[in-house]
Amino acid sequence: MSTAEVDAQPQLGFVAAIRSLGYVFWVLGAMEMVERLAYYGVKAVATLYAKDPVSAGGLGITMSDFGTILMVWALIQSLVPVLTGGLADRYGYKETIFASTVVKISGYLTMGIWTSYGGFFVGSILLALGTAIFKPGIQGTLVKSTRPDNSSMAWGLFYQTVNIGGFIGPLLAGLMRKMAWREVFFANAIVICTNFLLLVLYREPGRSERLAREASYRLRPERRSSLAMDSLRELAKPHVWSYLVILSGFWFMFNTLFDVLPAHIDDWVDSGDVVRSLFGGHTSVNPLVKFFVVMNKDGTSIQPEGMLNINAGLIMTTCFAVAYLGGRLRATTSMVVGTLIASASLVVCGYSVVGWTCIAGIAVFSVGEMLSSPKSSEFIGNMAPADKKAMYLGFSQIPLAIGWTLEGKVAPALYDRFASKERFAREMLAARGMDSGAVAHIPQGEAFAKLAAVTGQSKVALTHALYAGHSVGTVWLFFAAVGVVAAAGIGVYRQWVAGAGTEDAKKG
DSSP states (O other): OOHHHHHTOOOOOHHHHHHTOOHHHHHHHHHHHHHHHHHHHHHHHHHHHHHSOGGGTSOOOOHHHHHHHHHHHHHHHHHHHHHHHHHHHHHOHHHHHHHHHHHHHHHHHHHHHSOSHHHHHHHHHHHHHHHHHHHHHHHHHHHHTSOTTTHHHHHHHHHHHHHHHHHHHHHHHHHHHTTOHHHHHHHHHHHHTHHHHHHHHOOOTTHHHHHHHHHHHHHOSSOOOOHHHHHHHHHTSHHHHHHHHHHHHHHHHHHHHHHTHHHHHHHHOBTHHHHHHHHSSSOOOOHHHHHHHTBOTTSSSBOHHHHHHHHHHHHHHHHHHHHHHHHTSOHHHHHHHHHHHHHHHHHHHHTOOBHHHHHHHHHHHHHHHHHHHHHHHHHHHHHSOGGGHHHHHHHTHHHHHHHHHHHHHHHHHHHHHHTOHHHHHHHHHHHTTOOHHHHHTSOTTOHHHHHHHHHOOOHHHHHHHHHHTSOTTHHHHHHHHHHHHHHHHHHHHHHHHTTHHHHHHHHO
């Protein structure tokens, strides 16, 4: 199937598409949900854990230092599937899913037992490696258990299971971190063990064909080509590598919401207006409400992971409808529109200090995400040759590797330089006459509290003063601009595959 034909593939109706999905699809959806629940139970609060002072149980590091962890995390999690995708095709999806679960458990336990910068760094590497091994087998199963005429609905529903896990994970993390940060990691180590039970129910689609293919290779006297050479030959095709390069910009923009926005909300956004609107007063004492809204211990504000959970919650409840609507659009059209919507919403979030405005921005981002992210994987999965589905889905991690790795290092550092309340508090302390050595000796994460103590002003008043004195939102214009450039690139790619690029795709 050519790239242009993949882009315009007709889809079954809503009910027919759901009925056409088989048993294997729902089992892999459950495994993905469990894996994402544990993963986002850590990822959703990682930024907050990093910037929380040591005295509060956090790492007490700068956003720039956290960016180094994110860069390595992103590089491993995104690049390893380029290799493990081919291994999953060759040696079996079930086997690689099992191995990944063991590695991920070790990552969570490392973070919980070794509560330091080094421990979190090593734990994040293990978590990234386990996730990288997990993805190709799961996504390869998805492609092999669906057809081109129901793939849009399948990817949309699959994305919904991702976000069910992504929604519950931060709820669990928000509860556990109020006890102690290390409890977050231990709880998610237990959660991921559920996938061992689901693996008992899992049946690999196309397993007999894979085993027959492997047997035929063993009988052949000639040497089999290496996975690396096979991968490089596919990557050298212009319609493949150009698509991957363009998507890198999308993933840079996308990940700023999850890596940097929690810090912005923690530093600048007042969610008190949301609490007052929802509960008609200044607080909520209902423990169930506190759990699902992810409120602080006093019930007076919503924690950053609670506000960001609007993203997963909306996708979890509306992805059916958006997947259906997205199925009526060409894949590249859906990606362009979704990327532009998500980019615009970052500006709304980044310039916001009001709880409801930030929530609105996150909600709009969610719509853009649903239109763009599932379509990008669906598109490359349908583009792939029949015996290289997991390999191509491994390739889909290349733009994530480039975009997220750059974002992981660059975006937190830019925020640290141009929007960090901690940095601004240190500058104000120095401006008010505190000795530079004394400022430097303030533990990381405690400068703002020190400023409040020195000035005698309330933290709310100081926050407003610091925000008014700096262009905090400007950095978000840069993040959004990267997304706009990516959307333009997808539009150009669409025109190319409709013309000269189609013949290239047919050769692949």
